[in-house]
Amino acid sequence: GAGVSQTPSNKVTEKGKYVELRCDPISGHTALYWYRQSLGQGPEFLIYFQGTGAADDSGLPNDRFFAVRPEGSVSTLKIQRTERGDSAVYLCASSLRRDANNEQFFGPGTRLTVL
Amino acid sequence: GQNIDQPTEMTATEGAIVQINCTYQTSGFNGLFWYQQHAGEAPTFLSYNVLDGLEEKGRFSSFLSRSKGYSYLLLKELQMKDSASYLCAAGNDYKLSFGAGTTVTVRA
Numbered sequence: 001g002a003g004v005s006q007t008p009s010n011k012v013t014e015k016g017k018y019v020e021l022r023c024d025p026i027s028g029h030t031a032l033y034w035y036r037q038s039l040g041q042g043p044e045f046l047i048y049f050q051g052t053g054a055a056d057d058s059g060l061p062n063d064r065f066f067a068v069r070p071e072g073s074v075s076t077l078k079i080q081r082t083e084r085g086d087s088a089v090y091l092c093a094s095s096l097r098r099d100a101n102n103e104q105f106f107g108p109g110t111r112l113t114v115l
Numbered sequence: 116g117q118n119i120d121q122p123t124e125m126t127a128t129e130g131a132i133v134q135i136n137c138t139y140q141t142s143g144f145n146g147l148f149w150y151q152q153h154a155g156e157a158p159t160f161l162s163y164n165v166l167d168g169l170e171e172k173g174r175f176s177s178f179l180s181r182s183k184g185y186s187y188l189l190l191k192e193l194q195m196k197d198s199a200s201y202l203c204a205a206g207n208d209y210k211l212s213f214g215a216g217t218t219v220t221v222r223a
Contacts, residue, residue, distance in 0.1 A: 004157070031209060042119070042202050042213030043158065056210070091157065098209045101146065101165065106157035 002026065004107035006092050012113045013082055021077040021110045025094030032075050033104060034067055035091040043091050043106075049075060050098050082114045117141045119214035121203050126220045127193055135188045135217045137203035147179050147186045148204040148211060158202055161188070193221045 005024045013019050025032050031050055035043035045059040052072045060066075064082075069075040079086055089111050093104040118140040127133040139147070146165035150158035164170055164179035164186060176189040190197055200216040 033209075033211075041215050042204070043211075045210055045212070048209055050209075095209075101163065102209075103148075103160045103163065104211065106150075106159070108157045 004092055004094055004105050006090075006107040006110050008110055009108065010111045010113075012115065014115050015082060015084060017082050017114075019079050019082055019112065021079075021090050021112070023075045023077070023092030023107060025073065025075070025092070026105055027073075029094035029096050029105075030072070031095045031098045031102070031104075032069060033093040033095075034075070034077050035093065035106075037089045037091055037109070039088075046077075048098075055098075079112075082112075084114050087112055087114045117205065117212035119203055119205055119212055121201075121214040121217045123215070124218045124220070126222060129193055129195060129221055129223050131193050133190045133193060133219060135190070135201050135203075135219070137186045137188070137214060139184050139186070139203070139205045139212075139214075141205045141207060141212060143207035144181070145206045145208060147177075148206055149175075149177050149186075149188045150202040150204060150213075152200045152202055152216065154199075161201075163206075190219070195221050195223065197221050 034046040037043045048056040049069045064080045067077045089109040091109045093106045095102040121137045149161040152158040162177040174191045198221045202216045203214040204211040
C-alpha cells in the first residue's frame with residue numbers, strides 16, 4: 001500500500017540556489033497540500049491544490065516560492081534564491097476529497113538545509 | 116488569525132494516563148484533529164472531533180467543547196512507543212492550523 005512519498009528525503013543547498021521538492025500523493029486523492037515545519041513547531045500551511053489548480057496559495061511566504069501540479073497527481077514545490085531562513089522540513093499531504101472531515105495523509109517530508 | 120495553544124512537554128510513566136490540553140481561537144472552524152508525530156517521521160492521524168463530547172478509540176480518546184474552544188487528547192495505559200509529539204489542529208474547510216505540538220516522554 002503506497003502512502004504519500006516525497007523526494008529527496010534530505011536536500012542541502014547553498015544560499016541563493018534553486019531547489020525543487022517532489023511529492024507523490026496517494027493514488028486517487030484529488031486534494032494535495034504543502035506544509036512547512038520548523039524545529040519545535042507544528043506544520044504551517046503553504047498551499048492547497050484541488051486537481052491541477054492551486055485553490056489556495058495564501059500560505060506561501062513570498063514570490064520565491066511556487067508550486068505546480070500539472071497533471072493532478074505529482075506536485076513540485078519550487079524555491080528560488082534560497083535563504084537560510086528557508087531551512088525546514090517540507091511536508092506534503094493528500095486527501096481523498098477537499099471537505100472538512102477528510103483526513104490528510106502526510107508524507108515523510110523533505111528536510112531542506114540552506115547553508 | 117489562528118491561535119492554537121498546547122503545552123510544550125509532558126512526562127509520564129509507562130502504564131499511566133496523560134491528558135494533553137489544546138485551546139484554539141480560529142476564524143472559521145469545522146472540527147479538531149489530533150495527529151501523532153514521532154521524531155523525524157510524518158504526522159499520522161489519531162482522531163477527529165466535529166461534535167462536542169468524547170470520542171474513544173482504543174487507548175486514545177479525544178474530547179471537544181466548541182463553546183469553550185477546548186479539546187483534549189487522553190492517552191491511557193501508556194507504552195514506551197507512545198513517546199512522540201502530539202499535534203492539535205483546528206480544521207477550517209480544507210485548511211489545518213496546527214499547534215506547536217506537545218512532546219510526550221514515557222518513562223519506564
